[in-house]
Amino acid sequence: MEFLVFGEDWGRHPSSSQHIISQLMHSYPVTWVNSIGLRQPSINRRDIVRIKEKLLAKFSAKNPTVDSSANSQENHQQTTPTHIVQPLVWPLAQHTGLKILNKLSLQRQLPKKRYQRVIWTALPSAIDLLSICDSDLVIYYCGDDFSALAGVDHQATAAAEQRLMLRADLIFACSPMLQAKLQQLNPQNPVILLPHGVSLSQFATPQPAPANINLKRTSIGFYGSIDQWLDQQLLRELAIQRPLINFYLLGPINTDISALADLNNIHLLPTQPHEQLARYLQHWDMAILPFKNTPQIQACNPLKLREYLAAGCPTISSDFPATQPYRSVIKTATTTEQWLQAIDHYSHWGRIERNHYQTQTRQLIAAETWQVRAKEVTDRISHQLKHKVS
Known part of the structure; x- marks a missing residue:
């Protein structure tokens, strides 16, 4: 297999797809196609910079050269995909003509199929490219509510997602x-809940x-992301009310932050590399998820x-x-006063309480590691492939 x-660009940020696929690539060859986008570009500085990044990545990056044998010892130690494709799409x-050009361009970049090929797509826009992928199984992994996600062409993405729902073997x-x-979009195809996992040893090791x-x-x-x-x-308000407490916000700034300046x-x-984040968490007195009440947040699973x-x-x-499964160990707050009460509660903790x-x-x-999530995925794939053959 x-x-x-x-997915998104490999290594750009530690997404759930990257975590799961990183577990699978210890046992299987993986070709990772960098982001094909969810919005048509326009003439603005951000899009021009992004196009430049894509072209530089295409013509300067070297593809990993690893043994793609699924049974090789080297592959079991693999930490990057067997192939990383920088798509020019x-x-x-x-437009029909652009779709044809996209297919021709990507088809030239894909490696030859050697085993049963499983497509994993976290992007609805991949639906227009599946016909050239020679797949045995198509998986749609939905990690975002694209209808509420900023910076997305919502109408076109929704239409692509609807078509992908009809095409996918596993969702x-x-x-x-x-x-x-998603179940409402296609009641005939069961949608499987696959919550995010965690690298437990990475964050628990002092x-x-x-x-x-x-x-x-x-x-x-x-x-x-410091975002909208x-x-x-x-x-x-929390910082004003608790002036002797330091608030640390760590990450890229993608919105106006004048209210905090x-x-x-x-x-x-x-921004810090993912492997450095435990150093902060283990020495902060508390960590927060101070989100607005929006459709995107209501659907998210950070x-x-x-x-x-x-x-x-x-x-x-x-x-x-x-947050519902974790209410026994976290505090949720909906008002400033509730936030302040929770902060004061944790502020008085000593080493024994921590x-x-x-x-x-x-x-x-303990049972929510990425290894466990990857095992759930491969079990589902094995069952589905046997079902398709029979």
Whole structure:
């Protein structure tokens, strides 16, 4: 068996697809097709920069040269895909001529099929390219509510998703809300709930504190995109009300942050590699998910929630459905007063309380590792392939 994956750019950020496929590539050859996009480009600075990045990646990157044998010892130690394809395609093409050119371009880049080929796509726009992929099984993995996702051509993406739902042999959704939404699109094809996992050992193994946090003051942290769904007004009020606590926001800034700029106890830190995040979590006094109440957040299932818990970091979150299984170990808040009460509660904890909390959280998510999620995927694939043959 081999995998052909349509996802975001490999290594750009640690998505759920990358976590799951990273487990599978220890045993199977994987061809990863970098992002084919969910929005037609226009003439603006952001799109021009992105096109330039794509062209540079295409003509300068070297493809990994690994033994693609599914049984080779080298492949069991593989940490990058067997092939990474830098596609030269027009994102979410609507014109028939562009669709044909996209297929011809990608077809020249795909490696020859050697085993039963499983397509894993996290992008509805891949539907127009499946006919050239010589697939034995098609999987649609839905990790986002594309109808509510910023920066997406919603109408065209929704139409592509509807067609993909009819084509896919297996459909996975990362949250109950997405599962219910997709099931309505195609009641005949069962949608399987596949929640996110966590790299438990990575976040549980003790790490030294980073140099850019102050260990002498109570600290509250968040990592991820600083985007429009982050509740800046809430953060501002919390920082004003608790001026002796340091708030650390770690990640790329994709929105106006002027509401936070004049507060001395809010610290904006640069993006860190995924393997460095445990160093922050293990030394913050608490971690937060301060999200606005939007359709996108109601449908989301953030990877960082389980990572917070794996690190044993006391967690406070806005109230959204994905937090439900973890209400026994996290505090949810819907008002500023509830947030402040939760902050004050954790601020008084000592080492004994934190050690007890770490034991609780790690026991709770012990069966939610990415290895477990990957095993669920391969079990489903094996059953489906046998069913198709018979």
